[in-house]
Amino acid sequence: MADNADTSQRILDIAERLVQTRGFNGFSYADIAGPLRITKASLHYHFPAKAQLGKRLIERYERNFLAALAAIDRTGANARQKLRRYAAIYAEVLRDDRMCLCGMLAAEFSTLPKAMRENMKHFFDENERWLVGVLEEGRRSKQLKFTGAAREVARALVGSLEGAMMLARSYGETARFQVVADRLLAEVSA
Amino acid sequence: MADNADTSQRILDIAERLVQTRGFNGFSYADIAGPLRITKASLHYHFPAKAQLGKRLIERYERNFLAALAAIDRTGANARQKLRRYAAIYAEVLRDDRMCLCGMLAAEFSTLPKAMRENMKHFFDENERWLVGVLEEGRRSKQLKFTGAAREVARALVGSLEGAMMLARSYGETARFQVVADRLLAEVSA
DNA sequence: GTCTATAGGTGGATAGAC
DNA sequence: GTCTATCCACCTATAGAC
Numbered sequence: 001m002a003d004n005a006d007t008s009q010r011i012l013d014i015a016e017r018l019v020q021t022r023g024f025n026g027f028s029y030a031d032i033a034g035p036l037r038i039t040k041a042s043l044h045y046h047f048p049a050k051a052q053l054g055k056r057l058i059e060r061y062e063r064n065f066l067a068a069l070a071a072i073d074r075t076g077a078n079a080r081q082k083l084r085r086y087a088a089i090y091a092e093v094l095r096d097d098r099m100c101l102c103g104m105l106a107a108e109f110s111t112l113p114k115a116m117r118e119n120m121k122h123f124f125d126e127n128e129r130w131l132v133g134v135l136e137e138g139r140r141s142k143q144l145k146f147t148g149a150a151r152e153v154a155r156a157l158v159g160s161l162e163g164a165m166m167l168a169r170s171y172g173e174t175a176r177f178q179v180v181a182d183r184l185l186a187e188v189s190a
Numbered sequence: 191m192a193d194n195a196d197t198s199q200r201i202l203d204i205a206e207r208l209v210q211t212r213g214f215n216g217f218s219y220a221d222i223a224g225p226l227r228i229t230k231a232s233l234h235y236h237f238p239a240k241a242q243l244g245k246r247l248i249e250r251y252e253r254n255f256l257a258a259l260a261a262i263d264r265t266g267a268n269a270r271q272k273l274r275r276y277a278a279i280y281a282e283v284l285r286d287d288r289m290c291l292c293g294m295l296a297a298e299f300s301t302l303p304k305a306m307r308e309n310m311k312h313f314f315d316e317n318e319r320w321l322v323g324v325l326e327e328g329r330r331s332k333q334l335k336f337t338g339a340a341r342e343v344a345r346a347l348v349g350s351l352e353g354a355m356m357l358a359r360s361y362g363e364t365a366r367f368q369v370v371a372d373r374l375l376a377e378v379s380a
Numbered sequence: 381g382t383c384t385a386t387a388g389g390t391g392g393a394t395a396g397a398c
Numbered sequence: 399g400t401c402t403a404t405c406c407a408c409c410t411a412t413a414g415a416c
Contacts, residue, residue: 107297163353180346
């Protein structure tokens with residue numbers, strides 16, 4: 001049979017999609033056990049409590065997300081291209097009929113275990129940090145222009161993209177997201 | 191004792207706050223019955239099914255929201271002022287530690303009864319309609335400036351405000367919302 | 381690692397008395 | 399309109415066999 005690591009990963013894969021589509025409070029162990037063809041009890045061997053599963057989910061999601069940002073950095077793209085690719089990550093998630101994992105959790109914030117809240121905010125803090133770097137680089141190289149602190153622009157970008165994603169998904173229209181994303185990029189382009 | 195209408199309203203008041211803070215899937219009839227000091231069974235007299243309670247909740251929320259927009263119109267404020275007041279409605283909700291009811295439901299979209307989904311989208315459609323009117327009025331009067339269709343700008347505004355609200359609430363920092371709202375207004379100001 | 385069995389709780393919802 | 403009592407489905411989680 002599959003070994004521990006393998007099964008754990010598959011559990012996380014299924015749970016991740018469930019959180020991104022239905023929310024952390026919108027799925028149960030039964031929703032994972034069914035497709036995986038193991039029992040609910042077996043899931044508890046890998047993740048004793050749902051809160052721990054949630055925490056691990058965010059940690060993995062952030063790791064993968066930051067890896068994608070690092071990959072963007074390695075392409076040597078200019079600041080404007082980097083922002084476009086940042087938005088493209090969101091668009092890709094949406095095209096797969098998912099919401100951003102942490103955007104979803106932000107809505108459920110008040111019902112989440114404390115550990116998950118901290119992890120969720122850490123994800124957004126890291127997004128902000130990367131964006132601030134890109135924005136400042138872009139301002140220096142005259143690729144980008146904006147007023148005020150880069151941090152403020154970064155926060156506005158993250159919030160706007162998450163919100164646009166949420167509404168686009170409700171309407172089942174990916175294009176709604178793209179239109180907003182394009183406008184946001186245009187607004188900071190020199 | 192209180193009559194039907196009175197109790198129904200109080201049920202809606204409590205349920206509304208619960209949805210705005212915990213989400214539609216994040217509360218139960220017990221959460222309403224407790225504070226109201228009646229039993230869960232009694233709640234079913236007023237709202238036989240939770241889905242109906244949810245539907246009525248959205249209808250009332252939209253009615254009140256549109257009334258607030260009509261009130262803005264009656265002030266005779268100019269387009270820029272109207273947008274500022276529009277954002278102020280969001281800020282006020284947030285200051286009360288709530289999310290927009292429909293922004294919350296947008297996150298839970300895939301788990302909602304169909305009737306609630308339709309009502310939720312109608313709320314956003316009406317918001318868009320009002321904003322399009324304000325934006326076009328502002329463009330004519332040179333108070334506002336923006337490229338592209340007013341509808342696109344309206345959708346971007348709604349999405350961005352909802353997203354900013356969601357993140358600001360998670361961080362417990364109302365100021366995060368205001369910073370984004372101010373930037374959005376500045377971007378369409380002539 | 382996975383299973384059966386089950387505990388202990390809560391979910392929405394109904395019947396019928398008052 | 400509100401109550402008590404109850405149903406049944408589902409939830410997370412655990413014990414203990416294999």
